Amino acid sequence: MKATARANTNIALIKYWGKRDEKLFLPMNSSLSITLDRFYSTTTVEFMEELKEDKLIFNNNPGSNEDRNKVSNFLTKIRNIAGTNLYASVITENNVPTAAGFASSASGFAALAAAATKALGLKLKDEELSVIARQGSGSACRSIYGGYVEWDMGTRADGRDSVAKQILDEKQWKLTILSAIVDSGIKKVSSRDGMKRTVENSPYYKGWLDTVSDDLREAKIAIKERDFQRLGEVMESNALKMHATMLGARPPILYWESGTVEIMNYITELRRTGIPAYFTIDAGANVKVLCLPEHEEGIKKALMELKGVLQVIACYPGQGISYL
Ligand code: 2P0
Numbered sequence: 001m002k003a004t005a006r007a008n009t010n011i012a013l014i015k016y017w018g019k020r021d022e023k024l025f026l027p028m029n030s031s032l033s034i035t036l037d038r039f040y041s042t043t044t045v046e047f048m049e050e051l052k053e054d055k056l057i058f059n060n061n062p063g064s065n066e067d068r069n070k071v072s073n074f075l076t077k078i079r080n081i082a083g084t085n086l087y088a089s090v091i092t093e094n095n096v097p098t099a100a101g102f103a104s105s106a107s108g109f110a111a112l113a114a115a116a117t118k119a120l121g122l123k124l125k126d127e128e129l130s131v132i133a134r135q136g137s138g139s140a141c142r143s144i145y146g147g148y149v150e151w152d153m154g155t156r157a158d159g160r161d162s163v164a165k166q167i168l169d170e171k172q173w174k175l176t177i178l179s180a181i182v183d184s185g186i187k188k189v190s191s192r193d194g195m196k197r198t199v200e201n202s203p204y205y206k207g208w209l210d211t212v213s214d215d216l217r218e219a220k221i222a223i224k225e226r227d228f229q230r231l232g233e234v235m236e237s238n239a240l241k242m243h244a245t246m247l248g249a250r251p252p253i254l255y256w257e258s259g260t261v262e263i264m265n266y267i268t269e270l271r272r273t274g275i276p277a278y279f280t281i282d283a284g285a286n287v288k289v290l291c292l293p294e295h296e297e298g299i300k301k302a303l304m305e306l307k308g309v310l311q312v313i314a315c316y317p318g319q320g321i322s323y324l
Contacts, residue, residue, distance in 0.1 A: 001046060001047040001048070001086070001119050001120065001121075002044065002045070002046035002047075002119050003044070003045060003114075003115045003116075003118035003119040003323065004042065004043065004044040004045075004115055004323065004324040005042075005043055005111045005112075005114035005115040005118065005321055005322070005323050005324070006040050006041070006042045006043075006111055006321070006322050006323075006324060007040060007041055007043075007106075007107045007108075007110035007111035007114060007140075007143045007144070007320075007321050008035045008036055008037060008038075008039060008040045008107055008143060008146070008318040008319065008320075009035075009036055009039040009040065009041075009096050009104065009106050009107040009143060010033040010034060010035045010036060010106055010107075010139065010142045010143050010149065011033055011034055011036060011177060011280065011282070011288050012031050012032065012033045012139065012142075012280070012282070013032050013033060013034065013219055013231065013234075013235040013238070013280065013290075014030075014031050014032040014212065014215050014216045014219050014234075014235070014238050015031055015212075015238060015239065015242045015282075016029065016031040016138050016139060016151065017029070017195050017198065017208065017242045017245065018195050018198060018199040018205065018208075018209075019138070019195065019196070019199070021157075021159070022196070024135060024158070024159040024162075025134050025135050025136075025137070025138045025159070025162075026153070026154065026159050026162050027138055027151070027153045027162065028153070028199065028209060029153055029208075029209060029212040029213065029216075030150065030151060030152050030153040030212075030213065030216055031139075031142070031150070031151045031216070032148070032149065032150045032151070032167075032216055032219050032220070033139070033142045033148075033149050033151070034147070034148055034149075034175070034177065034317050035142070035143060035145060035146050035147060035149060035170065035317060035318050035319070035320060036177060036179075036315040036316075036317070036318050037170070037315055037316050037317065037318025037319070038095075038179075038313060038314075038315040038316075038318070039095060039096040039104075039107065039179075039315065040095050040096070040107050040111075040318075041092055041093065041094050041095070041096065041104065041107035041108045041110075041111040041112075042092070042093045042095070042111060042324065043090065043091070043092040043093075043108070043111035043112050043114075043115045044090070044091045044092075044115060045075075045088050045089070045090050045112065045115040045116045045119045046088060046089045046119060047084065047086040047087070047088045047119055047120060048086065048087070048088070048089065049086065051086070051087035051088065051089065052087065053072070053087055054068065054071060054072040054075055054087045054088050054089075054090065055087075055088070055089045055090065056068045056071050056090045056092070057089075057090070057091045057092070058092050058094070059092070059093060059094055060093075070136070071090055071112065074109065074112065074113075074135065074136040075087075075088055075090075075112075075116060077132070077135055078113070078116045078117060078120065078122075078132065079120075081117075081122065081132070082117075082120040082121075082122055084120060088116065088119070090112065090116075092108065092111065092112070094107070094108060096108075105136070105137035105139065105140065106137060106139035106140045106142065106143045107140075107143050108136075108137070108140070109133050109136030109137040109140035109143075110133045110140040110141075110143035110144055110321060111321070112133075112136060113129055113132045113133040113136060113140065113144075114129060114133075114144070114321045114323070115323075117129065117132065118323060126144050126145065126320070126321075127163050127164075127165070129144050129321070130142075130144045130145075130163045130164045130165075131159065131160060131162070131163050134151075134159070134162060134163070134164075135159075138151075139151075141162075141163065141164040142164045143320070143321075144164060144320055144321050145164060145165070145166040145320040145321075146166065146169055146170040146317065146318055146319035146320040147166055147167075147168050147169040147170035147171075147172065147173075147317050147319075147320075148166070148167045148168040148169075148172075148173070148223055148317065149164050149165065149166050149167065150164065150165055150167050150216070150220070151163070151164040152164070152165070166320070167220065167223060168223055168224075170316075170317035170318055170319055171317075173223065173226055173317070174293055174316060174317065175228070175290060175291070175292065175293070175316070175317065176290070176291050176292065176293050176295075176296040176314055176315070176316060177288050177289070177290055177314070177315045177316070178288065178289040178291065178296065178299060178300055178303065178312055178313070178314055178315075179286065179287075179288050179312065179313045179314075179315060180259075180263055180286060180287045180288070180289060180303050180309050180311075180312045181286050181309070181310045181311040181312070181313070182257050182259030182260055182262075182263070182285050182286055182287065182308050182309055182310060188253075188255070189253050189255075189283075190283070191282070191283035194246060194253050194255075194283050195283075197246075197249045197250075197251075197253065198245045198246050198248075198249045198253070200249075201249055201250055202245045202246065202248040202249040202250075203248050204244055204245045204247075204248035205245050205248075207241070207244075207245070208241055208242065208245045211241065212238070212241075215234050215237070215238045215241075218230065218234045219231055219234050219235065219238075222234065228276060228292060229276055231278075231290075232276060232277070232278030232290055233278065235278055235280050235290060236278040236279055236280060238280075239279070239280040239281050239282075243255070243256075243281065255281065255282075255283055255284050255285055256281070256285055257285040257308060258307075258308050259285065259306065259307070259308020259309055259310075260281060260285045260286075260287055260308070262306045262307065262308050262309070263279060263287040263289070263303060263306060263308075263309065264279055264281075264287070266302065266303070266306060267279045267289060270299070270302075275291075275295055275298075275299070276291070276292065276295075277289055277290065277291040277295065277299055278290045278291075289303070293316075296314055300312050300314060
């Protein structure tokens with residue numbers, strides 16, 4: 001009753017921001033992401049008769065109480081599906097800069113869902129696994145698949161149709177995603193709390209909901225036609241809109257650091273010189289820059305020279321869940 005799975009993290013081009021059901025992790029809008037090849041979580045789950053509670057080892061350390069509770073609550077959902085009450089030992093290695101605007105919860109819960117369900121002998125389709133992973137962390141439902149992935153928000157109250165699907169595999173369009181790390185500290189407001197506050201009281205949230213499905217439609221057309229400029233423009237605009245909703249919340253949420261703004265200005269300038277590149281920012285200070293592989297080296301070098309940038313890592317579209 002033991003299995004190990006690896007899941008890559010993903011970066012949203014069209015963001016998930018806001019829940020309509022917090023218990024089931026049902027989103028207010030559909031979203032679209034690229035699974036990245038360089039950042040991943042590897043998780044081993046073993047269910048054992050002798051355990052009196054779930055055990056967690058996270059990057060060679062006992063996890064925090066909060067992490068343990070999240071993992072345990074999630075495992076209970078899987079225990080209920082499998083009809084078992086055995087506790088498990090969970091050992092997870094995160095090759096993701098945690099809590100710095102990289103979605104470590106996406107790869108973490110995708111790997112945990114895959115390892116735990118395999119350890120219990122459940123034979124699931126990718127879509128069923130996606131629905132389960134979603135209930136650990138919304139963005140985890142996208143990390144089941146490689147390449148370009150859409151998470152359909154669904155309409156059902158039980159969440160069975162709120163599921164991700166691959167729209168293009170990782171080999172079908174090679175783009176570069178440069179992850180620029182400007183602040184590796186613990187972020188100030190979790191995305192969970194940030195999105196909740198925005199839904200509750202930002203007057204701009206309505207503007208988000210009114211336009212995000214058009215953004216998604218446009219991004220899908222751009223991907224289908226391999227139209228880089230169109231994809232970049234809608235991605236960047238969508239990220240800025242998401243951050244604008246947070247600035248309108250009370251108290252406001254600002255994830256950007258000076259290095260964040262430096263990169264945004266640099267990328268905007270770069271486009272004026274005729275080089276296409278676009279940025280996106282999640283619930284943190286780091287910036288991901290989408291560019292064509294032929295421009296990757298030059299842009300990476302220039303980003304490294306910016307004052308507020310600590311590190312730049314090049315990623316490409318990566319694969320979905322694998323079992324080790
Ligand atoms: C995304 N983010 O689409 C958006 C954009 C951050 C900004 O999904 O509460 O860790 O666990 O469902 O998935 C990060 O939020 O939140 C996220 P929960 P999650 O990638």
